[in-house]
Amino acid sequence: xxxxxxxxxxxxxxxxxxxxxxxxxxxxxxxxxxxxxxxxxxxxxxxxxxxxxxxxxxxxxxxxxxxxxxxxxxxxxxxxxxxxxxxxxxxxxxxxxxxxxxxxxxxxxxxxxxxxxxxxxxxxxxxxxxxxxxxxxxxxxxxxxxxxxxxxxxxxxxxxxxxxxxxxxxxxxxxxxxxxxxxxxxxxxxxxxxx
Amino acid sequence: xxxxxxxxxxxxxxxxxxxxxxxxxxxxxxxxxxxxxxxxxxxxxxxxxxxxxxxxxxxxxxxxxxxxxxxxxxxxxxxxxxxxxxxxxxxxxxxxxxxxxxxxxxxxxxxxxxxxxxxxxxxxxxxxxxxxxxxxxxxxxxxxxxxxxxxxxxxxxxxxxxxxxxxxxxxxxxxxxxxxxxxxxxxxxxxxxxxxxxxxxxxxxxxxxxxxxxxxxxxxxxxxxxxxxxxxxxxxxxxxxxxxxxxxxxxxxxxxxxxxxxxxxxxxxxxxxxxxxxxxxxxxxxxxxxxxxxxxxxxxxxxxxxxxxxxxxxxxxxxxxxxxxxxxxxxxxxxxxxxxxxxxxxxxxxxxxxxxxxxxxxxxxxxxxxxxxxxxxxxxxxxxxxxxxxxxxxxxxxxxxxxxxxxxxxxxxxxxxxxxxxxxxxxxxxxxxxxxxxxxxxxxxxxxxxxxxxxxxxxxxxxxxx
Numbered sequence: 001x002x003x004x005x006x007x008x009x010x011x012x013x014x015x016x017x018x019x020x021x022x023x024x025x026x027x028x029x030x031x032x033x034x035x036x037x038x039x040x041x042x043x044x045x046x047x048x049x050x051x052x053x054x055x056x057x058x059x060x061x062x063x064x065x066x067x068x069x070x071x072x073x074x075x076x077x078x079x080x081x082x083x084x085x086x087x088x089x090x091x092x093x094x095x096x097x098x099x100x101x102x103x104x105x106x107x108x109x110x111x112x113x114x115x116x117x118x119x120x121x122x123x124x125x126x127x128x129x130x131x132x133x134x135x136x137x138x139x140x141x142x143x144x145x146x147x148x149x150x151x152x153x154x155x156x157x158x159x160x161x162x163x164x165x166x167x168x169x170x171x172x173x174x175x176x177x178x179x180x181x182x183x184x185x186x187x188x189x190x191x192x193x194x195x
Numbered sequence: 196x197x198x199x200x201x202x203x204x205x206x207x208x209x210x211x212x213x214x215x216x217x218x219x220x221x222x223x224x225x226x227x228x229x230x231x232x233x234x235x236x237x238x239x240x241x242x243x244x245x246x247x248x249x250x251x252x253x254x255x256x257x258x259x260x261x262x263x264x265x266x267x268x269x270x271x272x273x274x275x276x277x278x279x280x281x282x283x284x285x286x287x288x289x290x291x292x293x294x295x296x297x298x299x300x301x302x303x304x305x306x307x308x309x310x311x312x313x314x315x316x317x318x319x320x321x322x323x324x325x326x327x328x329x330x331x332x333x334x335x336x337x338x339x340x341x342x343x344x345x346x347x348x349x350x351x352x353x354x355x356x357x358x359x360x361x362x363x364x365x366x367x368x369x370x371x372x373x374x375x376x377x378x379x380x381x382x383x384x385x386x387x388x389x390x391x392x393x394x395x396x397x398x399x400x401x402x403x404x405x406x407x408x409x410x411x412x413x414x415x416x417x418x419x420x421x422x423x424x425x426x427x428x429x430x431x432x433x434x435x436x437x438x439x440x441x442x443x444x445x446x447x448x449x450x451x452x453x454x455x456x457x458x459x460x461x462x463x464x465x466x467x468x469x470x471x472x473x474x475x476x477x478x479x480x481x482x483x484x485x486x487x488x489x490x491x492x493x494x495x496x497x498x499x500x501x502x503x504x505x506x507x508x509x510x511x512x513x514x515x516x517x518x519x520x521x522x523x524x525x526x527x528x529x530x531x532x533x534x535x536x537x538x539x540x541x542x543x544x545x546x547x548x549x550x551x552x553x554x555x556x557x558x559x560x561x562x563x564x565x566x567x568x569x570x571x572x573x574x575x576x577x578x579x580x581x582x583x584x585x586x587x588x589x590x591x592x593x594x595x596x597x598x599x600x601x602x603x604x605x606x607x608x609x610x611x612x613x614x615x616x617x618x619x620x621x622x623x624x625x626x627x628x629x630x631x632x633x634x635x636x637x638x639x640x641x642x643x644x645x646x647x648x649x650x651x652x653x654x655x656x657x658x659x660x661x
Contacts, residue, residue, distance in 0.1 A: 017510040018388055018488050022624040027603040031259065031273035033233035033280050045626045050612070073507060075389040078422060078488070079624060080603075081324040082231065083340035104358075104392055104424055105324060109340035163356060165217050176342070177238070180350040183211055183219060187352055190210035190221055 002114045003173040007095055007142045008152070010067035012059055013132045019072055020079035021106060025088040027080075038084050039091030060092075064136045069096045071128050076117075077106025086113045096142050098149065100125040111166045112176065118142060118149050124158045127151065144170060197463035199360050200429050201395050204335045204460065208318045210352055217354045223317040225252040225347045226303045227290070229259055229281040230605070231322030235345035236284040248351045249289040253312060256281055256294050257302045259605045262568050262595035265295050274606065288348075301571020301597045304328035304539040308412065309573050311441025315430035315457035320347060325539045325621065327418040330427035331411035332434050333460045335395070337425040358424045359393055359469035362462070364400035367476035372655040374549070375410035376541060376619065376638035378402065379417040380482035380492045382474065388490035391423030394470060397462060398428050402476035408437040409545040416540045417621050420489035429461040481654050483526050484623045484636040486514040491623070495641065495653045499524050517625055518633050519613075526635070526651045533616035534565040534646040535628070537595075538602035541619035541639050542570030544577050550643040551583040559591040560649025566593045566608065568600040592646065604629045617645040 029041040047058050054061040070089065076099040077085060086109040089097065095115060100122045102110075110117045120128070131138045131151045139152040144167065150157035168174065180187075198206070211219035227235075232254070239246065246252060259274045269275035278295065285292040293299040299306055304325055307313040315333040320326060324338035343353055363382060383390075396418050403411070411428050418426030428434075435454050438444045445453045480494035491514065493499065499515070501522045502508035515521065536542070536550050547569060559565050567587050569575040575597055578584055584594045601608040602620035604627065610616040612631030619642050620627075623634035635651070644654040 015509070016513065017507045020488065020624045022622070022627050026626055027605045030230050030605065031277050033277060034237070035234050045630055050630060073510065075392070075422070078388055079324065079622060081322060081338035081340055083342060086340070101389060101392070103389070103422055105338055105340060109342065112340060112342035163216055165213065165354070176354045177346050177349055179354065180219065180346055180352055183350070183352070186211045187219070187221070187350060
C-alpha cells in the first residue's frame with residue numbers, strides 16, 4: 001500500500017446521495033482476477049452510453065473538473081462489499097473521497113487500499129460543493145497527520161476522524177495483514193484455549 | 196455484567212485486544228466465491244504464505260455461473276476463467292470447494308445453513324455483503340472486502356472495530372399475505388438505506404420469533420440494505436432443531452454440548468443497546484420498492500411519496516426518473532414484463548413452495564418472462580422431489596439451475612434496459628439487474644402474483660377471493 005500524509009489538489013464534485021458500489025463499478029466488470037484496470041469502468045453507466053460514447057452531462061467527462069479528490073453526497077459506497085469499488089476509484093486516480101457519511105464496508109475497503117475517506121459535516125460538505133461550483137480550480141488540502149481538510153481559497157477547514165491504528169497504517173503504508181501475521185503466536189494460543 | 200447477544204459472541208472471539216480501538220477477531224467460518232477471492236489468493240502467493248486454517252474456509256461458485264446447462268463448460272470466457280481460477284486456487288491451497296456440478300453447490304448463503312456449516316455462536320465472514328444472512332442462527336456474520344478475505348486466509352483473524360448495537364423489535368401477528376421479506380423491506384423503508392450504519396442489529400419480538408429459520412434468514416440477509424454491518428436473532432429451539440442432524444453440524448453428545456452453549460446466547464434482560472426501534476406486525480402490508488435503493492419502499496396499497504423536504508430532493512427525483520415514476524403514483528395495476536424469484540434473500544425451499552402453491556394450476560400472463568432460480572443444488576433437488584419444478588413449468592415459468600443469477604446480472608440472466616422486474620432479490624440499484632433495468636423488490640408471493648397478473652397486484656385481495 002502507498003503511503004499517504006498530505007495531499008493538495010482540486011476536487012471533482014458528485015452531489016448525489018446513496019451512491020452504491022454497483023454505480024461505482026457495475027457487477028459485469030467484476031470478472032477480472034487482478035486489482036488493476038478497474039478505473040476504466042469507474043461509474044461506467046453514468047459515464048458512458050451503452051455504445052461506449054461518453055455521456056457529456058457526467059462530471060468525469062467534463063474537463064473543467066480535475067483532481068485526486070472526489071466529493072460526494074452522504075452515504076457514499078453503500079451496497080455490495082466489492083473492494084473493486086475502492087480499486088476503481090484509486091485506479092482512476094483518486095486518493096481521497098470526501099462525504100458527510102460513508103457506508104461501513106466501503107470505508108474499510110478504502111482504508112485498506114490507500115484511499116482516504118474524509119467524513120465532514122453536512123454543512124461543511126455543502127460549503128465544499130459551493131467552493132467548487134464557484135471555482136472548479138479551488139485547491140483543497142488534506143492533512144492526514146493533523147486530521148484536517150481545508151478549502152484553501154477561503155481558509156475554512158474541518159477536522160475528520162480516523163482510527164489511530166488505521167492512521168498509522170495509511171501514513172506508513174502498512175497493511176492489516178502485516179500486523180496480523182505478527183500475532184501468529186497469540187492467535188494459536190487463542191485456538192488452544194478454545195479447542 | 197449484562198451483555199447483549201452480540202457482545203457475548205464478539206467477546207468470546209477476541210483473540211487479541213489490539214491498540215487503537217480495534218480487536219483481533221477470530222473467525223470460525225469463512226466462505227469464499229469466485230468473484231472476490233482471486234486477488235486474495237494472489238496476495239498469499241506474493242507473500243509466499245499458505246492458508247493458515249484451510250479446513251475453516253469453504254468455497255463455492257455462485258455469482259458468475261450460468262443457470263442453464265451447468266454440466267457443460269461455461270460459454271462466456273471471462274466467467275469461465277474466473278470460475279476455473281477458483282478451482283485452481285482451492286486445489287493449490289487445500290480449500291474445500293463445492294464447485295459447479297457438485298451436489299452441494301449453490302449460493303454461498305444458502306449452502307452454509309443447509310449443510311450445517313453455519314451454527315449458533317459462530318463468527319462467519321465472506322467477501323459478500325449478504326453474509327449477514329447467517330445471523331439468523333445467532334452468529335456474528337458480516338461481509339468483507341478482498342483484502343480482508345486475504346487476512347482471514349492468512350491468519351483466520353480480522354482487525355475490527357466493535358460496532359454499536361441496535362435492537363429492532365417487531366411484536367404481533369403478521370397479516371395474511373405478509374411475509375418476512377415484507378417485514379425487512381418495511382423496516383428499511385422506516386430506517387432508510389443508511390439508518391443502520393455503524394451498528395449490528397438484533398431482531399427481536401414475537402413476530403420475529405414466530406418465523407421459520409428460512410424466513411429469519413431473509414430478514415438478516417437484508418440488514419446490510421440499511422447500512423448495518425449485520426443482523427442476528429437469538430438462537431431458540433427452532434434454530435437448534437434446524438441445525439441438528441445436518442452434515443457438518445456436531446453429532447451426538449457433541450451436539451448436545453454445543454446446544455447447551457447455544458441456549459446461553461441471548462441478550463440479558465437489562466443489556467443496553469445504542470439504538471432501539473419498535474414496530475407492530477399488524478402495521479405491515481406487502482411491500483414494493485419504487486426507487487433505486489432498498490430504503491425507497493412502501494406498502495403496495497400506498498402512493499409514491501413526495502420528494503423529501505429534509506434531505507436531497509435532487510437524488511430522490513433522479514431515482515424516480517430512472518424508474519419512470521412520479522410522486523403520488525400508485526404501483527398496483529402497473530404492467531411488469533419480468534419476474535425473478537431467486538437470490539440469497541428468497542431462493543430457499545420455503546420460498547419456492549410458497550410461490551409454487553400460489554401459481555399451481557394457473558398460467559403466467561403472456562407479457563411476463565418469469566424465472567425461478569433455486570438457491571442451491573439441494574434446493575433444486577428438493578423442489579424436483581416435490582414436483583415444484585413441474586408446477587412452475589406448467590404455469591409458464593422458467594425453472595433454472597442454482598446461482599446468484601439476475602440478482603446482480605453477472606451472468607446472462609439480465610433484465611433489458613427500461614423494463615420493470617418484480618424481483619425477490621435484495622437490491623434495486625440502478626442497473627443492478629442489467630444496464631437500464633428497473634427493479635421493484637418484493638416478496639416471493641407478490642412476485643408470483645405479479646407473474647400471473649402481468650401487473651403489480653396486492654396479493655391480499657387475491658387471497659381474500661380464495
